[in-house]
Amino acid sequence: MWKSYEDLQVLKGVSFELAEKEVKVIFGPSGSGKSTLLRCINMLNPPDKGEIFLHGKNITASGVNLNEIRTRIGMVFQHFNLFAHLKAIDNVSIGLRRVKGFSKEEAREKALEALERVKMAEWADHYPAQLSGGQQQRVGIARALSMEPDIILFDEPTSALDPELIGEVLQVMLDIAKAGTTMVVVTHEMGFAKAVATEMIFLSEGAVIERGTPKHFFMKPESERVRKFLKQLEVLYGTHEQMIDLLEEEEK
Numbered sequence: 220m221w222k223s224y225e226d227l228q229v230l231k232g233v234s235f236e237l238a239e240k241e242v243k244v245i246f247g248p249s250g251s252g253k254s255t256l257l258r259c260i261n262m263l264n265p266p267d268k269g270e271i272f273l274h275g276k277n278i279t280a281s282g283v284n285l286n287e288i289r290t291r292i293g294m295v296f297q298h299f300n301l302f303a304h305l306k307a308i309d310n311v312s313i314g315l316r317r318v319k320g321f322s323k324e325e326a327r328e329k330a331l332e333a334l335e336r337v338k339m340a341e342w343a344d345h346y347p348a349q350l351s352g353g354q355q356q357r358v359g360i361a362r363a364l365s366m367e368p369d370i371i372l373f374d375e376p377t378s379a380l381d382p383e384l385i386g387e388v389l390q391v392m393l394d395i396a397k398a399g400t401t402m403v404v405v406t407h408e409m410g411f412a413k414a415v416a417t418e419m420i421f422l423s424e425g426a427v428i429e430r431g432t433p434k435h436f437f438m439k440p441e442s443e444r445v446r447k448f449l450k451q452l453e454v455l456y457g458t459h460e461q462m463i464d465l466l467e468e469e470e471k
């Protein structure tokens with residue numbers, strides 16, 4: 220797909236397929252168009268050119284109910300985007316009531332289940348300001364999960380967090396990936412990518428430079444740009460990769 224903002228061309232023909240239960244990891248330098256790509260996929264910011272198919276249905280066609288599409292493509296944001304005046308439980312249940320038309324009781328029950336999955340049920344009655352960034356992001360993930368979408372898009376979900384809070388969010392993401400959730404994750408957490416990505420896509424200046432399995436990227440990336448980028452990440456994020464390795468070992 221293609222997308223421009225005035226005369227700035229941000230996406231230059233990015234194309235991929237996403238199978239059920241896939242975990243696609245998108246990474247690349249700041250400004251390369253990663254957020255724009257996600258916002259195109261769920262039609263928050265429709266592409267200028269190109270088509271998006273969800274289960275064979277063209278969702279970029281005119282006359283498509285975009286509200287319905289957005290319930291089927293969930294989003295987890297870098298800065299959580301929780302409602303400050305709502306408790307955790309209400310942040311999760313509000314969409315179920317408004318969009319899915321659930322009763323208050325039904326919505327509460329579903330919301331609690333979702334909070335349970337991200338290990339936040341005991342914080343249900345806390346307001347965002349009373350929660351750490353990691354806890355807020357887990358509520359953000361519960362909100363997306365609660366709608367039972369076909370796909371969840373994650374836009375750098377851990378990049379606004381203090382280092383010590385990243386692990387708890389990655390663990391939740393690993394859990395839901397392993398439970399078979401179809402996900403597109405923009406992240407520089409290479410430990411996460413290594414553990415669950417079905418394919419990784421390196422984006423630069425709005426174009427796909429290289430794509431392949433985690434093994435491909437960590438063993439023999441072709442482009443010099445990718446190699447340099449991964450090297451920089453290693454310096455910055457090495458410890459998190461080790462953290463994921465540790466989590467994996469504990470599970471065994």
Ligand SMILES: Nc1ncnc2c1ncn2[C@@H]1O[C@H](COP(=O)(O)OP(=O)(O)O)[C@@H](O)[C@H]1O
Nearest residue numbers: 224227229247248249250251252253254255256
């Ligand atoms: N709403 C917007 N209006 C104008 N330019 C934008 C807008 N959103 C993003 N851009 C520009 O598009 C480019 C890609 O942005 P973005 O998709 O946010 O990149 P990334 O998420 O990879 O950092 C950047 O140059 C950014 O400044």
Ligand SMILES: [Mg+2]
Nearest residue numbers: 253254255375
């Ligand atoms: Mg971004």
